[in-house]
Amino acid sequence: MMSRLLVVNRGEIACRILRTAQRLGIECATVYSPVDRNALHILLADHAFALSGNAASDSYLDQQQILAIAEQWGADAIHPGYGFLSENSDFARAVTAAGIRFVGPSADAIAAMGSKSRAKQLMAEAGVPMLPGYHGDDQAVEVLRRAAAQAGYPVLLKAVSGGGGRGLRVVNADEEFDEALAAVQREAKAAFGDDRVLLEKYLTQARHVEIQVFADDHGNCIHLHERDCSVQRRHQKLIEEAPAPGLDENTRAAMGAAAVRAATSIGYSGAGTVEFLYQNGEFYFLEMNTRLQVEHPVTEAITGLDLVEWQLRVASGDKLPLTQTQTLTQAQADVPRRGWAIEARINAESGAPDFLPSTGLITRLDWPPGAGIQDDRQQTSGLRVDAGFRSGDRISVFYDSMLGKLIAWAPSRAEAVEKLSQALACLRIDGISHNAAFLGAVLDTAAFRQADLHTGFLAQHEDSIALALLRRQSTRHDRPDADARTDKWAGLAGWRQSQGQRHVFSQQYHLRPLYAGTMASAANNIDTLAAGGAQGQAQQALKAPLPGRVIKVFVSAGDDITAGQPLLVMEAMKMEHTLRASADVSIRLVHCQADEMVQPDQLLMEFGSDEEKTGYAK
Numbered sequence: 001m002m003s004r005l006l007v008v009n010r011g012e013i014a015c016r017i018l019r020t021a022q023r024l025g026i027e028c029a030t031v032y033s034p035v036d037r038n039a040l041h042i043l044l045a046d047h048a049f050a051l052s053g054n055a056a057s058d059s060y061l062d063q064q065q066i067l068a069i070a071e072q073w074g075a076d077a078i079h080p081g082y083g084f085l086s087e088n089s090d091f092a093r094a095v096t097a098a099g100i101r102f103v104g105p106s107a108d109a110i111a112a113m114g115s116k117s118r119a120k121q122l123m124a125e126a127g128v129p130m131l132p133g134y135h136g137d138d139q140a141v142e143v144l145r146r147a148a149a150q151a152g153y154p155v156l157l158k159a160v161s162g163g164g165g166r167g168l169r170v171v172n173a174d175e176e177f178d179e180a181l182a183a184v185q186r187e188a189k190a191a192f193g194d195d196r197v198l199l200e201k202y203l204t205q206a207r208h209v210e211i212q213v214f215a216d217d218h219g220n221c222i223h224l225h226e227r228d229c230s231v232q233r234r235h236q237k238l239i240e241e242a243p244a245p246g247l248d249e250n251t252r253a254a255m256g257a258a259a260v261r262a263a264t265s266i267g268y269s270g271a272g273t274v275e276f277l278y279q280n281g282e283f284y285f286l287e288m289n290t291r292l293q294v295e296h297p298v299t300e301a302i303t304g305l306d307l308v309e310w311q312l313r314v315a316s317g318d319k320l321p322l323t324q325t326q327t328l329t330q331a332q333a334d335v336p337r338r339g340w341a342i343e344a345r346i347n348a349e350s351g352a353p354d355f356l357p358s359t360g361l362i363t364r365l366d367w368p369p370g371a372g373i374q375d376d377r378q379q380t381s382g383l384r385v386d387a388g389f390r391s392g393d394r395i396s397v398f399y400d401s402m403l404g405k406l407i408a409w410a411p412s413r414a415e416a417v418e419k420l421s422q423a424l425a426c427l428r429i430d431g432i433s434h435n436a437a438f439l440g441a442v443l444d445t446a447a448f449r450q451a452d453l454h455t456g457f458l459a460q461h462e463d464s465i466a467l468a469l470l471r472r473q474s475t476r477h478d479r480p481d482a483d484a485r486t487d488k489w490a491g492l493a494g495w496r497q498s499q500g501q502r503h504v505f506s507q508q509y510h511l512r513p514l515y516a517g518t519m520a521s522a523a524n525n526i527d528t529l530a531a532g533g534a535q536g537q538a539q540q541a542l543k544a545p546l547p548g549r550v551i552k553v554f555v556s557a558g559d560d561i562t563a564g565q566p567l568l569v570m571e572a573m574k575m576e577h578t579l580r581a582s583a584d585v586s587i588r589l590v591h592c593q594a595d596e597m598v599q600p601d602q603l604l605m606e607f608g609s610d611e612e613k614t615g616y617a618k
Contacts, residue, residue: 001316002026002077002101006070007045009081010060011388012404013294014041017079020308022046029073031066033059035396040388047073054398060084063091070100077101077315083400086291087114103315105270105290112266113288116160117198120285126265128258128285131277133200144199145177151201157181159188160196166575167191168235170202183569186551187576205454206277208232208286209244211259212299214307215268216314220323222332223256224299224307230453231442233355234575238435238458239442240295241342242302245413245451247278255283262288271296271311279454294345294405297386301341301409340416343407344424344439346387348395348432352466355435356546357401357572363431365391368423371406382409382416383423395432397547397572403434413451417443425472441469542579542605544598548572552594555605559587567605568592579604 007017007030014030018041021028029047032039035054042048049069051059059065061084070078078095080086086104093107104110113119117135124130133155134147148155148171157180159167167188169180181197189195207230215221228244229237243252259274262285273293275286296307310321318324322331348358370381387404395401406427408420424440442448445464447457458465551569555561561581570577588608592598 002312004029004073004075004077005103005312006030006066006073006075006078007041007081008060008066008078009084009086010036010039010041010399011402012386013081013083013292013388015044015388016386017081017308018044020306021079021312024309024312026312029069029075031060031069033398035394035398039393040390049073054396056084056398063088063094067094067098070095071098075100077103077312079103079311080291082291082294087289089114101315103270103311105268105272109266109268110290113272113290114161116158116162116287117196119288120198122265123262123285126258126261128262129283131200131203131284133198135198137196139196141178141181144181144197145174148177148199149174151199154202154204155199156202157184157197157199159184159192159194160198161192161194162188167197179566183576183578186569190551190571203277203279203284204456206230206279207244207454208237208275209247209255209278209283210273210275210293211255212293212296212307213259213263213268213272213274214310214314214320215263215270215272216320216323217269217317218319218323220320220328220331221260221264221268222320222322222328222335223259224303224305224335225337226252226255227295227298228453229295230455231448231457232455233458237295237345238347238439239342239344240298241340241413241416242298243337243340245453251278251281251283258283258285270314271307294402295343297384297405297407298341298343301384301407302338303336304338305336339409339411340413341407341409342413342416342420343405344420344436344443345405346403346427346429346439347401347435348403349401349435350433350546352438352462356577357397357548357575358433359395359397359547360432362389362391362393362395362403362429364428365389365393365403365430366428367404368406368426371423382419383407384409403429414449417449425475437469437472438465440472441465444468444472540607541603542567542607544570544600544602544604545579546570546572546577547599548577548597550592550594550596550598550604551576553590553592555587555590557587557589561585561587570598 001024003026005021005026005028007014007028018028028045029049030041030045031049031051032042033051033054051062051065053059078100085091087110089107089111092102092104092110095102112122120130120135132151154170154172157169157171167184169184171177171180184197185195207228209226209228211226212224213221214224225242226244227240227242229240231239255276262274263272271292273289276283277286292307300307322334350356350358367385368383371383371385384407385404389403406423408416408423410416410419421440421443424436427436442465445461445468447461548570551571553568554566562584563581565581567579567581585607588606590605592604
């Protein structure tokens with residue numbers, strides 16, 4: 001077993017890894033950026049080393065800094081967690097070259113699956129079903145547009161090196177293609193340093209079902225059953241469960257076998273997840289994540305296994321624990337599957353429909369009573385919390401918005417869903433906006449209780465979710481987020497109504513109705529012209545709706561714009577947000593530029609009427 005482990009991550013996953021490693025008697029160190037200097041993972045580690053900058057590129061993505069720390073401290077292993085450097089083949093190769101063990105697969109395996117196009121070619125060779133699409137090297141716009149037409153709209157544009165829900169866009173029609181392609185390429189270049197894309201047919205009623213695989217360096221590979229992660233927003237998972245509801249045993253076995261073939265075909269070692277789209281009894285390869293997944297606790301809950309411990313043992317050269325005393329076939333058959341587990345990701349974000357990242361001081365954070373922490377999977381309450389934040393911590397703009405995960409286990413799905421629903425109602429977070437009530441409302445819908453799941457679940461059932469949210473809030477005596485208005489939508493943070501009105505982001509972080517008849521925006525778009533004064537009268541300035549960095553400005557002073565036209569793109573917590581006009585207007589002045597960091601309510605643009613165009617500054 002390794003003796004000195006450096007954990008190069010932050011938040012709940014760093015805490016999760018540290019607890020298991022220390023239980024195994026491993027001396028642990030971690031790293032931290034300046035804004036994380038008081039973070040929980042620093043307190044848990046035996047040693048902590050400062051990184052130079054706050055931006056991810058200057059801290060948790062800075063390979064040179066991290067390797068220097070590892071060598072100076074004498075680490076014999078590095079665990080990357082998930083995100084950041086976990087699927088960076090160059091980093092894995094550099095760690096190995098420095099004589100340090102990388103807790104994860106080989107650099108070659110990461111590279112094989114890191115290229116989405118290469119991964120799909122490998123999976124096709126392994127006999128895994130594939131969706132129609134384009135995975136070629138020619139990235140000319142016309143080539144990609146023709147491929148989209150051949151596959152048939154809607155299509156999904158995806159960054160070749162992407163992951164974590166970034167670098168993805170659904171394109172519904174040819175007229176949307178160029179703008180969506182540019183956005184994916186821009187986001188992919190910023191996040192992964194690679195702007196190549198692939199595209200594939202987008203299934204509108206598909207479920208996201210994934211298989212947890214584990215392999216060692218002795219030729220053993222098994223799967224630890226499946227998870228359903230179909231409830232997503234902007235291609236990022238919100239609720240995950242294991243096992244997947246409604247699958248027959250033949251389908252489970254076929255998916256598991258396909259996932260094992262995928263892993264063995266690239267000489268895999270360690271924890272990995274093979275993701276599939278499942279629709280009408282058929283499944284199709286989506287991608288393979290060469291790391292521990294955010295949702296791994298639900299697998300731990302139904303198997304009773306510690307996946308981080310397995311990672312550390314495999315990285316130390318051991319055989320898979322279940323294969324040490326029996327054959328591979330027996331080991332696969334003996335993987336436990338007990339009861340049902342479901343997980344909700346608690347994010348710091350505003351309410352529906354925009355769900356923008358929320359930053360600031362957490363003045364109160366009380367997890368539900370009886371919830372066990374991190375790797376304590378034997379809690380009699382059946383509740384577990386994986387978190388990296390406490391009361392008094394501050395959410396910054398530099399990293400993702402996840403506060404932690406709440407996991408419930410019970411003998412049946414119905415009991416597990418109800419237990420998680422009640423636990424979310426008991427969760428108390430003050431000082432920032434969060435999505436706990438929204439997640440509870442999703443669980444309370446009849447469609448979710450009946451396991452009528454697919455990746456478009458949230459859009460299809462938004463009215464039912466809104467009513468469930470209203471019911472949850474009406475039962476609470478403590479409603480710090482409730483609006484003072486008396487209409488039935490007051491407590492819903494501006495949920496989209498069904499009477500033809502729509503909601504836009506205002507300067508006070510609330511959503512309020514604009515006059516009927518304006519164009520609906522995509523889920524990651526923000527409308528900028530809030531109603532004020534008389535009906536249909538647009539406000540005269542655009543202020544930043546959230547803290548972040550301006551990525552691109554599309555307009556200049558003197559431009560005439562129309563409703564729905566993009567004004568600028570902001571990046572916050574690793575997500576892009578396009579600010580669009582909700583009415584026809586002219587640009588009077590532009591007060592921001594690309595690569596500028598902006599704060600909430602900072603003036604970005606001033607608008608004017610046609611009569612004011614004379615004398616515009618250019």
